[in-house]
Amino acid sequence: MEKNPLIIQHLTSGDFRNAPFEKVILPLGSLESHGDHLPFGTDSLTAYLLSLEVARRVPKTAVLPPLQYGMSEAYREFSFTLSLRPETETAIIGDILESLYREGINKVFILNGHDGNIASIEMAARTVKAAHPEMKILSLDAWWNTLKELLPPGFFEVWNGLGHGGEGELSIGLALFPDLCEPGQARGIVPRLPPYVDVKWMVSELTDCGATGDPTKATREKGVIIKETLVNAIVGILTALDESGWDYRSPEVKGNQNREMR
Ligand SMILES: [Zn+2]
Numbered sequence: 001m002e003k004n005p006l007i008i009q010h011l012t013s014g015d016f017r018n019a020p021f022e023k024v025i026l027p028l029g030s031l032e033s034h035g036d037h038l039p040f041g042t043d044s045l046t047a048y049l050l051s052l053e054v055a056r057r058v059p060k061t062a063v064l065p066p067l068q069y070g071m072s073e074a075y076r077e078f079s080f081t082l083s084l085r086p087e088t089e090t091a092i093i094g095d096i097l098e099s100l101y102r103e104g105i106n107k108v109f110i111l112n113g114h115d116g117n118i119a120s121i122e123m124a125a126r127t128v129k130a131a132h133p134e135m136k137i138l139s140l141d142a143w144w145n146t147l148k149e150l151l152p153p154g155f156f157e158v159w160n161g162l163g164h165g166g167e168g169e170l171s172i173g174l175a176l177f178p179d180l181c182e183p184g185q186a187r188g189i190v191p192r193l194p195p196y197v198d199v200k201w202m203v204s205e206l207t208d209c210g211a212t213g214d215p216t217k218a219t220r221e222k223g224v225i226i227k228e229t230l231v232n233a234i235v236g237i238l239t240a241l242d243e244s245g246w247d248y249r250s251p252e253v254k255g256n257q258n259r260e261m262r
Pocket residue numbers: 034042043113114164165169
C-alpha cells in the first residue's frame with residue numbers, strides 16, 4: 001500500500017510532527033441498498049473520494065476515515081442495511097469532534113453522503129460548537145441539493161438529478177468508482193411527494209426497487225462535471241476562509257465565495 005499524506009490512517013506520529021495538518025474533512029456515509037446498480041457503500045465512498053480531491057487542493061488539510069455506517073432506518077426494508085440509531089450516530093460524531101478539539105484541530109469540514117445523517121450532524125455539531133466556540137465546524141449536508149445552485153438549469157434530465165441511487169448519484173458513482181457500478185441494472189421511481197414540506201418516508205413507500213429518481217439517465221460525463229463542480233465549490237469555500245482567517249464577519253469571505261461560485 002502506498003502512503004498518502006492526505007489520509008490520516010496512513011500517518012505516523014513523526015509524519016504529523018513534521019507536517020501537521022490544521023483542518024480535517026470528516027466524510028460520513030451509510031451501508032444500505034442503492035438498488036442493483038450501486039454498491040451498499042455508495043454514500044461513504046462518494047463522500048470519502050470527494051474529500052480526498054478537496055484535501056489535495058487545500059493546504060494543511062487531511063481526511064479522516066469515513067464513517068461507513070449511518071442512520072438508515074428508513075432504508076431497512078431493503079438489504080443490506082446496517083443502521084446506527086440517531087442517538088448512537090450523534091454520539092459518534094460528537095466524540096470525533098471532541099477528540100479533534102483535544103488534538104488541537106479546530107477546523108472541521110463535514111462532508112455528508114447520506115440524508116439520514118443530517119439530523120445527527122446538526123445535533124452533534126451544535127453541541128460541540130456551543131462547548132468550544134473557537135472551533136470552526138462546517139458541513140455540506142446534502143450535496144445532491146446543493147447542485148441545484150451550482151449547475152446550470154436543465155443539466156439533469158429527470159427530477160433535478162435527485163433520488164436515492166438516482167441520476168445524480170449514479171453519475172457521480174460512475175465518475176468516482178466506475179468498477180463498482182452496474183449502470184445496465186439501473187432502475188428507479190420518481191415518487192409523488194408534496195412540495196415545500198419534508199415527508200418522513202420509509203423508502204418502501206417510494207419505490208419497490210430500493211432506488212428513486214431515474215438512474216437510467218446517469219452518465220460518467222455528468223458525474224465528472226458534478227464531481228468537479230462540488231470539489232471546486234468546497235475548495236473555494238475553504239480557500240476563502242483561510243484567506244480571511246476564518247472570520248465570518250469579514251466581507252472578504254462573501255466576496256471570495258461569490259467569485260468561486262460563479
Ligand atoms: Zn446514497
